[in-house]
Amino acid sequence: MGTDMDVKLFNYHSRRAQLARFGRILSPWIFGLELTTALLLVFGIFLVVVQMPLGWALIGLAAVPAMIVQWYKYELREVPVDDKNRSIDARLDAEMLALLSPQPSPKEIALALMKVNGGLFFEVRFGIGGSFLKEVSSENSDDTASIFEEALKIADSLDGKVSPGVLIVAMVRQVPMRETLLGHLQLSDEDLMRGVKWYHYISNLIATKSSKPKQPGGIGRDWSFGWIPNLSRFGVNIAQSGTMARGEIRTDTLMQLVSNIEAGGTIALVGRDGVGKTELVYELAEKLMSPSAAVPKSLWYQQVFMLDASRILAAAGQRGGLEALVSNLLGEAFAAKNIIVCFDNAELFFEEGVGAVDLTSLLLPVIEARRLRIIMTMDEQRFLRISKRTPALTGAMARIVVQPTDESDTLKVLEDHLPMIEHRRKVTFMYQALKEAYRLSQRYVYDVAMPGQAITLLEQAAEYPEEGGLVSARSVNTAIEKTTGVKTANASDKDERETLLNLESLIHKRMIGQERAVSVVSNALRRARSGVRNQNRPVGTFLFLGPTGVGKTELAKSLAAVYFGGENNIIRLDMNEFVSSDDVARLIADGADDPSSLTAQVMKQPFSVVLLDELEKAHSSVLTTLLQLLDEGILRDVRNREVSFRDTVVIATSNAGADRIQEYIQRGYSLQQFEEQFVNELISSHIFHPEFLNRFDEMVVFAPLQKNELLQVVDLILADVNKNLASQKITISVTQDGKELLVERGYDPRLGARPMRRMVQRTVENMVATLLLERGSMPGATIEITKEHLEEVLGKKQQADDIAAGL
Amino acid sequence: MFLVGLISWWYGRGWVGQWRRVAHRFALTLEFFSVGQLLSTLFSPFRQISANGGSDGSIGSELRAFIDQLISRIIGAFVRFFTILFGIVVIILQAVYETVIMVAWWFLPLLPVAGFIMLAIGWVPTWM
Numbered sequence: 001m002g003t004d005m006d007v008k009l010f011n012y013h014s015r016r017a018q019l020a021r022f023g024r025i026l027s028p029w030i031f032g033l034e035l036t037t038a039l040l041l042v043f044g045i046f047l048v049v050v051q052m053p054l055g056w057a058l059i060g061l062a063a064v065p066a067m068i069v070q071w072y073k074y075e076l077r078e079v080p081v082d083d084k085n086r087s088i089d090a091r092l093d094a095e096m097l098a099l100l101s102p103q104p105s106p107k108e109i110a111l112a113l114m115k116v117n118g119g120l121f122f123e124v125r126f127g128i129g130g131s132f133l134k135e136v137s138s139e140n141s142d143d144t145a146s147i148f149e150e151a152l153k154i155a156d157s158l159d160g161k162v163s164p165g166v167l168i169v170a171m172v173r174q175v176p177m178r179e180t181l182l183g184h185l186q187l188s189d190e191d192l193m194r195g196v197k198w199y200h201y202i203s204n205l206i207a208t209k210s211s212k213p214k215q216p217g218g219i220g221r222d223w224s225f226g227w228i229p230n231l232s233r234f235g236v237n238i239a240q241s242g243t244m245a246r247g248e249i250r251t252d253t254l255m256q257l258v259s260n261i262e263a264g265g266t267i268a269l270v271g272r273d274g275v276g277k278t279e280l281v282y283e284l285a286e287k288l289m290s291p292s293a294a295v296p297k298s299l300w301y302q303q304v305f306m307l308d309a310s311r312i313l314a315a316a317g318q319r320g321g322l323e324a325l326v327s328n329l330l331g332e333a334f335a336a337k338n339i340i341v342c343f344d345n346a347e348l349f350f351e352e353g354v355g356a357v358d359l360t361s362l363l364l365p366v367i368e369a370r371r372l373r374i375i376m377t378m379d380e381q382r383f384l385r386i387s388k389r390t391p392a393l394t395g396a397m398a399r400i401v402v403q404p405t406d407e408s409d410t411l412k413v414l415e416d417h418l419p420m421i422e423h424r425r426k427v428t429f430m431y432q433a434l435k436e437a438y439r440l441s442q443r444y445v446y447d448v449a450m451p452g453q454a455i456t457l458l459e460q461a462a463e464y465p466e467e468g469g470l471v472s473a474r475s476v477n478t479a480i481e482k483t484t485g486v487k488t489a490n491a492s493d494k495d496e497r498e499t500l501l502n503l504e505s506l507i508h509k510r511m512i513g514q515e516r517a518v519s520v521v522s523n524a525l526r527r528a529r530s531g532v533r534n535q536n537r538p539v540g541t542f543l544f545l546g547p548t549g550v551g552k553t554e555l556a557k558s559l560a561a562v563y564f565g566g567e568n569n570i571i572r573l574d575m576n577e578f579v580s581s582d583d584v585a586r587l588i589a590d591g592a593d594d595p596s597s598l599t600a601q602v603m604k605q606p607f608s609v610v611l612l613d614e615l616e617k618a619h620s621s622v623l624t625t626l627l628q629l630l631d632e633g634i635l636r637d638v639r640n641r642e643v644s645f646r647d648t649v650v651i652a653t654s655n656a657g658a659d660r661i662q663e664y665i666q667r668g669y670s671l672q673q674f675e676e677q678f679v680n681e682l683i684s685s686h687i688f689h690p691e692f693l694n695r696f697d698e699m700v701v702f703a704p705l706q707k708n709e710l711l712q713v714v715d716l717i718l719a720d721v722n723k724n725l726a727s728q729k730i731t732i733s734v735t736q737d738g739k740e741l742l743v744e745r746g747y748d749p750r751l752g753a754r755p756m757r758r759m760v761q762r763t764v765e766n767m768v769a770t771l772l773l774e775r776g777s778m779p780g781a782t783i784e785i786t787k788e789h790l791e792e793v794l795g796k797k798q799q800a801d802d803i804a805a806g807l
Numbered sequence: 808m809f810l811v812g813l814i815s816w817w818y819g820r821g822w823v824g825q826w827r828r829v830a831h832r833f834a835l836t837l838e839f840f841s842v843g844q845l846l847s848t849l850f851s852p853f854r855q856i857s858a859n860g861g862s863d864g865s866i867g868s869e870l871r872a873f874i875d876q877l878i879s880r881i882i883g884a885f886v887r888f889f890t891i892l893f894g895i896v897v898i899i900l901q902a903v904y905e906t907v908i909m910v911a912w913w914f915l916p917l918l919p920v921a922g923f924i925m926l927a928i929g930w931v932p933t934w935m
Contacts, residue, residue: 057923218838221841227854
């Protein structure tokens with residue numbers, strides 16, 4: 001206990017603390033001291049030369065600033081951590097140590113964090129640092145011991161150093177409402193710990209970078225190896241460009257690669273695009289150039305040359321020329337004896353096509369001979385295709401599969417790539433942006449695997465920085481919203497919140513009745529946008545049941561118009577076109593072959609309403625295919641890509657049991673009375689499998705419209721007609737008895753309200769057209785249509801029936 | 808404290824650190840010239856210049872390949888020999904320089920005192 005008390009108490013007078021303070025004081029004077037040294041020496045020598053003994057004193061005095069400069073450079077600038085001592089002043093970052101008073105309070109620590117690199121790193125990357133902590137920290141120096149104790153505990157679990165990041169984590173852990181605070185910043189304790197490791201990695205990288213030799217292996221390293229003028233022209237020695245990767249990811253795969261390379265022959269690095277095959281070759285090249293005991297001696301200083309396919313194809317001209325050139329390059333590599341040839345995207349050399357050429361007959365004997373070390377990176381699908389066509393080729397290669405990275409490794413890759421992207425784009429990324437890029441790219445970035453998926457999205461997010469060039473999680477959300485239209489962030493905009501809260505009334509401006517259906521759909525959307533829904537399913541999946549013309553499709557359209565940005569954001573599939581098992585292929589076809597397939601449309605427009613009309617007509621294989629969509633919100637297309645439906649509202653409509661609904665209504669039941677029983681009957685009828693029906697969030701029965709609702713439908717149709725006539729500056733109105741007549745003649749129990757639109761449009765528009773022709777243009781006029789007017793047109797029942805039937 | 812700290816570092820950790828830096832610089836120079844490797848490959852063909860020449864088995868082409876090899880080896884030996892020579896000179900010069908630095912390190916704190924003694928003596932070198 002006594003020892004614990006000691007280590008967490010800050011000793012202001014410890015030797016290390018004093019050195020740190022000296023370093024801080026001297027820091028701004030170093031250049032001046034160097035200049036003084038030089039001037040004293042020059043003047044001193046000059047005076048001695050002109051026979052003045054004072055010069056000796058000046059030369060002697062020059063030693064004083066010179067020694068101080070040496071002391072600063074080699075000790076005071078980075079006062080090393082004392083590993084043997086576990087006290088806080090032995091482990092604390094020197095920059096911080098120099099800033100603390102004899103009895104620092106938590107608030108003072110927070111203020112010091114605002115002045116040191118590590119503190120600023122957290123401030124910018126995580127949005128949490130001294131400026132926030134000083135607001136929530138106490139000024140009581142007695143509270144400091146617990147922070148230091150926690151910091152030492154954290155440091156023990158890492159590399160022993162109490163860096164500013166470690167202090168920040170320790171201070172955050174002392175905040176009473178830390179979960180709320182971290183939640184607000186979209187962070188967890190684990191994220192902060194990752195941040196500490198990230199900062200330590202960068203610090204170590206900077207510290208060790210300068211001590212590496214410029215020419216590993218020496219000046220004569222390559223003199224015994226071959227002259228490679230053509231390889232230098234058509235390839236790149238990738239060890240020279242280096243890699244940003246820290247070499248902690250996929251170490252097993254890398255060592256497997258090293259061991260296979262040592263055995264000789266050709267290695268196929270197979271994996272999806274973006275998975276990091278090329279990066280792995282770069283890591284190998286770097287590893288061979290700075291060899292460790294893990295690298296076999298026969299591979300030391302072997303150089304990996306990556307061939308530039310486009311340059312080779314451009315230079316070769318004719319086909320024979322290409323083969324001669326590639327043959328020459330391989331011969332050069334073989335003669336050189338220290339070259340590993342890398343064919344990046346090697347499929348380009350085994351297939352005919354644009355920018356590709358089939359050199360199988362040339363390369364096969366070389367690969368089979370196994371005398372030259374070759375690495376080929378290949379897309380897995382293309383590898384399988386080549387394997388099927390020329391089994392001998394792939395059989396002669398050692399295959400190493402490169403798997404996509406998980407979240408932890410992806411974040412490391414992103415951290416490693418950030419300096420490059422930030423330098424190119426002149427922005428700074430927050431850690432939250434990296435996490436968001438991982439999360440969202442999984443769902444919305446197709447055709448590449450992790451970590452390429454996340455890097456792609458991060459590059460896009462750099463286009464939408466916030467104030468000060470800071471790329472945050474919101475920037476990533478914006479990038480997705482701009483490219484796919486999906487609203488990924490929780491609803492925060494006031495207009496959107498208003499829309500969500502008033503969704504029912506907005507939908508009812510376009511459609512009449514069916515309150516329950518409107519309500520369940522609205523609730524699903526509100527759940528989704530407030531972030532309380534299951535993120536691994538579609539926003540909502542609904543089965544609308546009911547007879548024709550009761551508003552099932554209209555509700556889907558209204559939803560698309562009101563919330564999904566327009567009626568165009570509806571993906572509509574008539575399931576009566578999917579009546580055989582072969583039609584499954586059309587459902588999941590590749591967008592390049594069939595842009596109207598369900599997967600292709602959702603890939604292009606992931607934020608939309610998916611309307612599966614007349615579901616009961618689809619083949620059972622089609623319904624089985626849709627099971628995963630309803631369950632997990634994903635569907636795999638023919639290329640085995642996961643297409644996300646997690647931002648869609650899936651609405652299936654069916655007329656199944658429509659007669660039964662009519663029957664219930666005619667027997668005087670209300671919808672609430674028979675809905676449950678009807679659904680049970682539907683399950684028992686085996687029109688749909690129960691497991692299929694169970695996948696829907698809700699099954700909503702649409703009842704036929706009542707007379708008062710039909711009158712409102714007439715009003716909506718008339719509003720549409722008036723909208724069309726607005727350009728003529730004419731308004732029409734229909735009297736109440738006229739509307740009732742339209743309902744009476746236009747309503748058909750079998751077709752619902754569907755004939756009504758035709759009836760109203762045909763009669764009213766015909767009458768207006770006749771009037772316009774008779775009286776000429778009448779801008780500003782309001783035409784009132786009465787029952788009598790309508791009876792003149794619809795007088796004969798047969799005529800009305802003909803119009804209703806569309807004849 | 809400042810002066811004590813400076814002097815104790817100078818003759819303690821500073822001195823050890825200086826040795827480490829000297830050793831590191833030496834290691835870099837030795838690696839750069841890689842004398843051992845140059846010696847072990849002294850008579851290897853230079854950049855495999857002869858390696859691309861194919862032979863059809865005739866006496867003429869065999870002879871040409873042999874002469875190519877020979878020339879390549881002679882060039883290699885020549886280049887390596889002079890590199891080794893140059894490397895050795897550089898290493899010796901560096902050794903002298905580092906020795907001077909290491910010795911001077913010990914006497915540097917005494918330089919102000921020595922300077923004032925010289926001032927008191929009043930001796931200056933005469934050039935004429």
